[in-house]
Amino acid sequence: MVLDKGGKDDRSFNESAVTGFNRALKELSISKNSKFVEPKNDAQIYPFFRSFATSAKCDLIIAIGYNPSEYVPELATKYPDKKFLAVDTNLEDKNSAKNIRSITFAEHDGSFLVGAIAAMKSKTGKIGFVGGMDIPLIHRFETGYKAGAKYINSEIKITSAYVGITTDAWNNPAKAKELAHAQYNEGNDVIFQVAANSGQGVFDSAEQMNKQSKTKHYAIGVDTNQNWIKPEIILTSMVKRVDNAVYFAIKDFTNGTFTTEHTAFNLNDGGVDWAYDQYNEKFFTEAQVNEINDIKEKIINGKIIVPDYYKLDKK
The missing domain is CATH 3.40.50.2300 (Response regulator)
Incomplete structure (x- = not known):
């Protein structure tokens, strides 16, 4: 998982994503080598993604936030065997390889x-x-x-x-x-x-x-x-329940029910x-x-x- 600028201790958006990620580590059958990274500047974002995408052992790659998610369409096309989750942007029209789940909130x-x-x-x-x-x-x-x-x-x-x-x-x-x-x-x-x-x-x-x-x-x-x-x-x-968006996407992935579409969370579902x-x-x-x-x-x-x-x- 690649966080947005501000880091895991922003007490806000990133922290919520990390909460969901850590819950998945604790409760689901995913590798303990799963990890998240904190870009200090924009130049670090793409290399982080590329490192994950070229790793044979990394199956699901998560982009947290509007800025990191901009890199996902190109990566998803280049690495069609990987699954991607993009949180906070709708990539429905850029999902040519049908391997991206994108999530937005109302x-x-x-x-x-x-x-x-x-x-x-x-x-x-x-x-x-x-x-x-x-x-x-x-x-x-x-x-x-x-x-x-x-x-x-x-x-x-x-x-x-x-x-x-x-x-x-x-x-x-x-x-x-x-x-x-x-x-x-x-x-x-x-x-x-x-x-x-x-x-x-x-x-x-x-x-x-x-x-x-x-x-x-x-x-x-x-x-x-x-x-x-x-x-x-x-x-x-x-x-905004970013934690749930991350956790349930990972859960779906482990269950074999990971859908590659755009999902919007709102007041009705507690998103x-x-x-x-x-x-x-x-x-x-x-x-x-x-x-x-x-x-x-x-x-x-x-x-x-x-x-x-x-x-x-x-x-």
Whole structure:
């Protein structure tokens, strides 16, 4: 398995993938020589893949994230005897050798929920968004988040910023903290971070701001349930079950039921959701929890149609 930039300890997307991988190592009959690698820069990604693809003992190769997954179509064509899993991108149209399973998540639906939560909890009527790398995938989060906030408060003001345009944007907490500080100082009191390891900077910013002012500043986590990291400032997390995507793909492979198609996980199957647990229950009344879950059901039942950045006319 090849991780995305930010490493296994990003407390987010990569960490979730590693959780699924380690669960497979523990529970399934796969070689203990199975391993994951952490690229430190883009130049390392392809050599990692090539090393796995040319190994006679490596049967399933996993790409975690939008950036590593870009290498998969070429590799899959070149090594048709191998099976590939690409997480966070749809490679259905590039699966010429029919050996790729690609997995995506309905990020826009989960982001709609946390956008609604941000609007519910905001006292200033201003909320923020800090994305990692400026790519369509993260705009999908942003679009859903904005729609969810406006569903609760049509007048709410939303500020957005991105850490950068290269893969380094996933691993730059200092820059994310700077962007968050700017948004909090402009009156935004809740920020949703979708920035992998960079997102820790948003959490640090909220914590620091709360020590300096009487206004309460909050953040929303992403990918894994991050509520526990700073429970005084993290309202909730928009969870993406990357761990399950990895684990069940490996399980299917060991069972001989590995299908090579595109699969999308959503609110209905728990692939995305909002995180509610002992760390953040103090922020919500019973009525608010019921309202959030009612919105969730309306999305599942098609009574709320969440805008999808991938399908928008961007002319």
